[in-house]
Amino acid sequence: MAASKLLFVAEAVSLAHVARPSVLAHCAVEVGHEVVFASNGQFPICSASPDWQSYALQSIAPAVFLQRLAAGQPVYTEEELRAYVAADIQMLESLRPAAVVGDYRLSLSVAARKVGIPLLSIANAHWSPFARDQRMQAPEMAPARFLGYAGLDLVFRAVWPWASLHHCAAMNRVRADHGLPAYRSLREYYCDGDLTLYSDTPTLVPTEALPASHRYVGPIVWSPSMDTPAWWDQPQTQGRPLAYITLGSTGSVDLLPGIIEACLAEGLSCLVATAGRSDFLSDSPHVFCAPYLPGSEAAARADLVVCNGGSATVQQALQKGRPVLGICSNLDQVLTMKAMQQAGVGRYFRAGQFSQPRMRHALRDLRDEPALRSRASAMVEEFERWDPRLHFPKALASVLA
Numbered sequence: 001m002a003a004s005k006l007l008f009v010a011e012a013v014s015l016a017h018v019a020r021p022s023v024l025a026h027c028a029v030e031v032g033h034e035v036v037f038a039s040n041g042q043f044p045i046c047s048a049s050p051d052w053q054s055y056a057l058q059s060i061a062p063a064v065f066l067q068r069l070a071a072g073q074p075v076y077t078e079e080e081l082r083a084y085v086a087a088d089i090q091m092l093e094s095l096r097p098a099a100v101v102g103d104y105r106l107s108l109s110v111a112a113r114k115v116g117i118p119l120l121s122i123a124n125a126h127w128s129p130f131a132r133d134q135r136m137q138a139p140e141m142a143p144a145r146f147l148g149y150a151g152l153d154l155v156f157r158a159v160w161p162w163a164s165l166h167h168c169a170a171m172n173r174v175r176a177d178h179g180l181p182a183y184r185s186l187r188e189y190y191c192d193g194d195l196t197l198y199s200d201t202p203t204l205v206p207t208e209a210l211p212a213s214h215r216y217v218g219p220i221v222w223s224p225s226m227d228t229p230a231w232w233d234q235p236q237t238q239g240r241p242l243a244y245i246t247l248g249s250t251g252s253v254d255l256l257p258g259i260i261e262a263c264l265a266e267g268l269s270c271l272v273a274t275a276g277r278s279d280f281l282s283d284s285p286h287v288f289c290a291p292y293l294p295g296s297e298a299a300a301r302a303d304l305v306v307c308n309g310g311s312a313t314v315q316q317a318l319q320k321g322r323p324v325l326g327i328c329s330n331l332d333q334v335l336t337m338k339a340m341q342q343a344g345v346g347r348y349f350r351a352g353q354f355s356q357p358r359m360r361h362a363l364r365d366l367r368d369e370p371a372l373r374s375r376a377s378a379m380v381e382e383f384e385r386w387d388p389r390l391h392f393p394k395a396l397a398s399v400l401a
Contacts, residue, residue, distance in 0.1 A: 002400075003032045003033055003034065004033055004034070004097075004098035004099070004400055005033070005034045005035075005036065005095070005096070005097045005098055006025075006028050006033050006034065006035050006036070006097055006098060006099055006100075006101065006396075007035075007036045007037075007038060007055075007091075007092070007095055007097035007099070007100040007101070008021040008022070008024065008025040008028075008035060008036070008037045008038065008052075008100075008101045008102075009021065009038045009039070009057065009088075009091075009100060009101070009102040009103070009105045009108060010022070010037070010038070010039040010047060010102075010103050010104075010105070011059050011102075011103060011104040011105040011106075012039050012040045012041075012042035012043055012047070012059045012062070013059055013060060013061075013062050013065035013066075013075075013104070014062060014065070015043050015046070015248075015312070016310060016311065016312040017103045017104045018039055018042070018043040018046050018047050018103070019043070019046045019220075019222035019312065020103050020122050020199060020220040020222065021037070021101055021102070021103045021122060022037070022046040022047060022049070022222065023220045023221070023222050023388065024101060024122070024197075024217075024220065024388060024392050025037055025049075025051075025052060025101075026049070026051065027388060027389050027392050027393060028392075028393075028396065029051045029052065030389070031393050033396075034052075035051065035052035035053070036052060036053045036054075036055050036095055036097065037049070037052045037053070037054055037055065038054075038055040038056075038057040038091060039054075039055075039057060039059075040056065040057055040058050040059045041054075041056065042059070042062065045224055046222060046224070055091060055095065057087060057088075057091060058087065060075075060076070060080060069330050070140075070329070070330070072141065072163075074166065074167045074169070074170055075167075076106070076170060076171075077170060078170040078173055078174065081106075081107055081170055081171055081174050082174055084105075084106075084107035085107045085110045085111050085114075085174060085178075087107075088105070088107050088108055088110075088111030088112075089111045089114055089115060091111075092111055092112065092115040092117055093115055096117075097117060098117075098118075098400055099117065099118040099119075099120060099396070099399050099400060100112055100117055100118070100119055100120070101120045101121075101122065101197075102119065102120070102121055102122065102193075103121075103122040104122075104190075106171065106189065106190070106192075107174075108121070109121070109175075109180075109192040109193070110174060110175060110178050110180060112194075113178075113180065114178060118194045118195070118399045118400075119192075119193045119194050119195075120193055120194065120195045120196075120197055120395070120396070120399060121191065121192060121193030121195075121196050121197065122197050122199055122220070123190055123191045123196055123197070123198060123199070124198065124199055124200055124205070124311055124332070124335075124336065125198040125199075125200040125202075125204075125205035125207055125216070125339075126200075126205050126335040126336060126338070126339050127186075127187055127190045127191055127332075127335070128187060128191055128196075128198065128205075128207050128210075128214065129185065129187040129188055129191060130207040130208055130209055130210050130211075130214060131187075131205065131206075131207055132206040132207060132208050133206075133338070133339070133342065135157070136156060136157050136160045136331075136335075137153055137156070137157075137334050137335070137338055138152045138153050138155075138156035138331075138334070138350075139328065139329060139330050139331040139333070139334050139350065140252075140328065140329045140330070140350045140351045140352050141156075143155070144350075144352050145352075149350065149352075149353060161185075164185045164186040164187075165184075165185070167186050167189070168182070168183040168184075168185070168186060168188075168189050171183065171189060191214070193213070194213065194399065195213055195214075195215060195395060195398070195399050196213060196214045196215070197215060197216075197217045197392070197395060198214065198215065198216045198217065199217065199218070199219055199220040199311065199315075199388075200216060200218075200219060200311075201216060201218060201219065201382055201383070201385075201386045202216055203343065203382055204318075204339060204340070204343050204345070204379075204382075205339045205343075215391075215395050216386065216391070217386075217388045217391040217392045217395055218383070218385075218386030218387055218388045218390075218391050219311075219315040219318070219319065219383055219386065219388070220315075220388050221296065221312075221315045221316055221319050221383075222312070223294050223295045223296035223297070223316060224292070224294055224295075225294070226292065226293075226294055228293070228294065228297075229288070229290045229293075231288050234288065235269045235271055235286075235288050235301070236301060238269050238285075238286060240267060240268060240269045240286065241267065241268050241269070241303040241304070241367055242268065242269045242270075242271055242301060242302045242303050243263045243268045243269070243270050243271065243302055243303065243304050243305070243306055243363070244271045244273075244293075244295075244298040244299050244301070244302035244304075244305045244306070244317075244322075245259060245260065245263070245270055245271065245272045245273070245305075245306045245307075246272070246273040246274075246275065246293070246295065246298075246306075246307055246308075246313055247274075247275065247307065247308045247327070248275055248307065248308050248310055248312070248313060252308070252327065252329055252351035252354075253274070253275075255327060255351060255354050256272070256274070256280050257280060258354060258356065258359065259306060259327070259359065260272065260280075260282060260284075260287055261356070262356055262359040262360045262363060263306070263363060264284060264286060264287070265356075265360060266360055266363045266364065266367070268286075268303075268304075268363065268367070269286040269287070269288070270282075270284075270286060270287045270288065271288050271293070271298055271301065271302060272287065272288065272289040272290070273289075273290060273291070273292055273293040273295070273298065274289060274290070274291050275291065275292065295312075295313060295316045296316045296319065296320065299313075299316045299317045299319070299320045299322050300320040300322075302322060303322070303367060304317075304322055304323050304324070304325065304363070304366040304367060305317035305322050305323070305324045305325070306324075306325045306327070306363075307324060307325070307326060307327075308326065308327060308328065308329060308333055309326025309327065309328035309329075309333030309334065309336050309337040309348055310326075310332070310333055310336065311332075311336045314326065314336055314337070314340060314346070315383075317346075317376075318340075318345060318376060318379040318382075318383065319379070319380070319383045320380065321376055321377040321378075321379055321380040322376055323345055323346055323347075323365075323366040323372050323373055323376040324337075324340060324345065324346040324347075324366075324376075325346060325347050325348065325362050325363070325366055326340070326346060326347075326348035327348070327349065327350075327351055327354060328348055328349070328350050328351065329350070329351050334348070334350065343375065344371065344372060344375040345372065345375050345376045345379060346366075346372075346376070347362045347365055347366060347372075349362070
């Protein structure tokens with residue numbers, strides 16, 4: 001495959017949407033391509049590299065993104081999408097890459113078609129129009145206080161077809177102005193590309209009747225290279241099972257004290273990364289806290305992982321064969337963990353369902369249930385087979401050819 005200029009575009013509304021394209025960008029560099037990485041610089045720990053040229057591209061603020069997500073609103077206004085499309089067209093016409101790889105930069109579906117550049121879109125397979133399980137489940141929402149979660153799920157499924165189209169409406173108006181067909185669902189919207197790349201394995205998130213334009217490349221796992229705390233080796237000397245706990249940038253951080261209380265009550269030591277969102281301190285000799293930790297290394301040292309259900313930490317855990325508990329807030333986290341529970345490698349509940357008995361029961365499952373631990377352990381080999389360093393270059397070659 002001849003060397004080409006490739007553009008990687010990260011919508012920097014969360015760390016995961018910057019980390020995944022950065023992993024694939026390094027894969028492209030390794031096979032000899034010239035890489036330009038476009039982002040707003042929000043997460044330089046993975047967007048900045050001497051291996052590529054950087055391109056400044058604006059995104060909405062992560063706080064705005066999370067606020068709209070929590071409120072169930074469309075993530076982008078029509079005005080923002082029009083500005084995004086204009087900026088993307090200017091970028092593509094200026095750089096003229098052979099192909100563009102985007103992660104949640106949804107405006108590229110218009111801009112790349114207008115400029116005539118092949119688009120590879122990164123997505124999770126649980127959003128696929130071809131996902132075997134299309135049954136929706138409600139995220140954390142205020143009406144659960146009155147309806148209960150079983151009732152909320154029934155209402156959510158009933159209104160989902162309308163809600164899905166509502167979330168597509170602003171983009172569909174933009175697409176119409178550019179002569180492009182309307183999306184019929186949020187699944188089409190999130191998985192649009194000349195080639196859609198699933199950051200999953202077919203065992204964990206199965207699909208059916210998958211067309212050639214949709215392809216698994218394997219879990220795109222990123223973990224920072226960083227210095228470890230002075231206490232890094234102490235937890236493993238205590239002779240207790242170890243839980244790695246992180247609620248990331250989007251989890252319900254107010255639950256952290258209760259999560260740790262449950263872990264201690266179950267005889268676990270706690271390895272905690274607060275993501276700089278909590279000043280939680282513990283006087284327990286079995287709790288070890290830091291703002292940030294190397295997630296993959298922390299998961300490897302732990303017996304189980306507790307997180308917000310986001311695919312980034314979930315995949316770090318499974319890559320090391322560790323079962324995972326997701327305490328979910330938004331819809332993407334619920335869909336991620338629903339698939340993991342169905343695959344038998346984890347458990348989940350929504351943040352509003354948290355209680356000490358529920359938390360302790362889930363911890364006992366992850367620590368003691370042989371079938372669950374065995375299936376989680378089997379993911380080590382599964383992830384090796386679905387290494388993006390093997391599968392992404394093949395996908396890329398099919399587009400460049």
